[in-house]
Amino acid sequence: MQHVAFFLFAAILMIAAFMTVIARNPIRSALFLVLAFFAAAALWILLEAEFLGLVLILVYVGAVMTLFVFVIMTLNIDVTEKQRGFVAYLPYAIISVAVLLGILIYALGSFSAPPDIHLLNGEGYSNTQALGDILYTQYAYPFEIVGVLLLVAIIASIALNVKEKRFNKAIPPEQQMTAKRENRLRIIKMPSNKKI
């Protein structure tokens, strides 16, 4: 049963990731990424990381990918034409990535699985509670720092996009009332230039 689930979601994940990369339309790209996240969440739940699986969907898909889609819509991008130089560059890229993959496979393929997996937990085990237990005690310090990090992100995003006020030439009314000729006009006498 688990194998079936694993292979199904693994397949979905791989296909979705692949389509993300080669989709032409960025909206489609984003949506495939969302699919990939869903599959990944399912896999994480299979790995008994329930909290994180759900957090993935809530935060990542719900916030980050939404943001992506917002930006794509804002920029109003046309479907891109065929990439220039795509073909020329492709073989090198594929080869180097393939080599990397090969190395990783070689490195990981010889792992021997730990003997038996049984459920770690008994009744009443809650992944969330377990995480919370150590998050707020042992890892409280990094937790606070992440909070600061989020603050920094907010400030940065806003600071990047703040628009300065356009130069407005209008004068406030109280200054208009107190205008005088001496403050506005000055006559300068200059000798005339003889040369024509």
Added chain:
Amino acid sequence: MHYQILIVGLVFFPLLGALIVGLGGQTLSHRLAYRVTTMGVALSFILSLYLAYQFFFLHGGSYYDANLYLWDMSAKFRFNIGFLVDPLTLVMFLIVTFVSLIVHLYSIAYMAGDPGYQRFFSYMSAFTFAMLMLVSANNFLQLYFGWEAVGLISYLLIGFWFKRESANAASLKAFIVNRVGDFGFLLGIALLFNYFGSLDYQTVFHQVLPVKQATISIFPGTQCSVITLICLLLFIGAMGKSAQMPLHVWLPESMEGPTPISALIHAATMVTAGVYLVARLSPLYEYSPTVLNIILVLGASTALFMGLVAIVQHDVKRVIAYSTLSQLGYMMVALGASAYAAGIFHLVTHAFFKALLFLAAGSVMMALHHEQDMRKMGGLGKYLPITYITFLIGALALAAVPPFAGFYSKEAIIEAVHLSHLPAAQYAYFCVLIAAFVTAFYIFRAFFLVFHGKECDIYSQQLDFRQGAARRATGVYKWYMRIASQAGTQTENSSAKSISEGCRYQSPAVVKLALITLAIPSLLAGYLLARLFLNTKGFLSTVLFILPAHPIATAFSATFSPMKTLFILLINNLALLFSLLGIVLAWLCYSQYPALPRRIQKHFSWCYHLLVRQYGFNELYQTVFAEGGRRLAKLFFRVDANVLDKRIIDGSGRRISWLSSTLRRVQSGYLYEYAWVMVLGIVIFLLIIINVK
């Protein structure tokens, strides 16, 4: 010990005079200039007389050899300044100072009015100093110093009138040809130092026997004796300085300089430095018969062929120049035949009569306002009596007519060659005999052309300079102005006739003095000095070294008596016959039947042209060496500009630019490329790790 002071004074007084006048320059008056320098040289002359008296007559054949000053030191070698004064040196001292003194006196009148008057005297005294250093050196380095210094001063003096193109070219030619000789000289000194370990004369001379057997292999497979090689190289230096063939081409050109220096340098002193060198190094040369043969061949060839060229010259100074070349050949022949004493004796007598001939020619030129072409002269005998008589004495001495000086010395040489056993001696004997005829012929040709024959108009020649461009004022100009104003005639429009009515040309007093002073030794020196030089126990026997295998000196005569020689040689002597024949022939050709030479010239025109172009030596050197040098320089310039500059120097710059522009493309600014490079890096890193494992 007081000898050291005397010798130092002797050598350095002329230098002192030269420095004072040279540094004083135009601020000194003419009178002061000539007085200071002449005084310096006169002091040297007096000191050399005193030293000669001391060494010869009081102490016999002793000598003085000491170092004055340690100049420099290196690991193996000490460079000294020292003096070696022995009979040979004293002979050279006397000659150099005497002739230099005479020429100084002569130049007082000859160079009067010249803007470079002080410079001239300073140079002449400096030359005297250099020559004295050369002959009194006791090691090869000082000899080389003197050698180079006389070459330098000769360059300065030949190009004395430096505003003339031809003078500059001639002085450069003299210096460069000398340099070629000096190159061989330097190689010889280096080789000497390498094998003997020292440059002192005494050390070298005492170590000849051990080194005699040493050989050196220059070209692989052939061995040649070290002594031979050293002597040959040193002789190349002597060839350059003494103008033997083929390095003789500078001497005729050197007549561009003023006549007094032709008399001093190119007749009596500098050109004899080569002869002095070989004589001084007789301990070395005796052990190298190969080089002695070479000396014989070259000297004899020079003697004959240069004499032949003198026959066709029109310039009186050139005739005497070629005569000098020919006589130097005679001296070298004597040295080659191991008769070193005879060579030095001829050097002495030649100094007298050759200087005399030059100064007499100078006097003639002064009278004719520096006209040198003999075709425009004639019949001057009655206008210049003293010059006429002294020139005649000099010519007779040169032609080796007894009892004049040249007779004894030349006869000694011819006898020596006749008796020599060397293979080249036969050729040399033949050459010197023919040369005796040629010598007499050309000098008396000059004599008859200048002093006899159709009269040239001496006074219109003197007036010519008023119309033409007078580039050099001469003594005669000042005299002329004085006489003309004294005679009360107008200097502007005087005609020749009124001048010749009122006065006659008189040579300046110092000129007459100089000529007479030189004529006396030309007359008597041979008779008086022959015994001293040529005997086995003569002056120089303690100095010159002759191997018993070369029996020249002993064959001469143990007791050499001039009177006996006179009578014996008068009767059965081939050379004297040739000389007299030459004189008679010259009298016939140039005095009695002037048309004869022209007809001979027409018939033998190929011969004439060969002689006029001096056997093509100048053309050869010009084409091969001068042009070759220029082409080589052009080739190197092209190599330098194209290969070195363009390819290597600029090219390396361009390579670096190319490299950097290539490497620049790595940083493209594109994110994906950076990412890819990172991936590549990781891949390679992992591959390495895997392989290491």
Added chain:
Amino acid sequence: MIPMHYYLLLAAVIFSLGLLGLVINRKNILILLMCVELLLLAVNMNFITFSHYGHDLAGQIFVFFILAVAAVEAAIGLAILIVLFRTRHSIEVDALNRLKG
């Protein structure tokens, strides 16, 4: 019962796919950023796997933080992208070579 290395292999594949997308993409920076998310996903997968098979919750904590940081980074990256679009009027990666040597 699923062997651990299946998960690790899967993560490796996703990682490579993300790298590939990063390298061959030229026309769209957004695709670039999405591929970065893919990379992070693969890494997270690794961590979860090790946390599960190693019986250590530290892996999951780590993923927690990675998620937070990834979100932050996506936000700021998109903000920069907006600014870039405003000045350049294009989001082609090809156009961004002002920093080339």
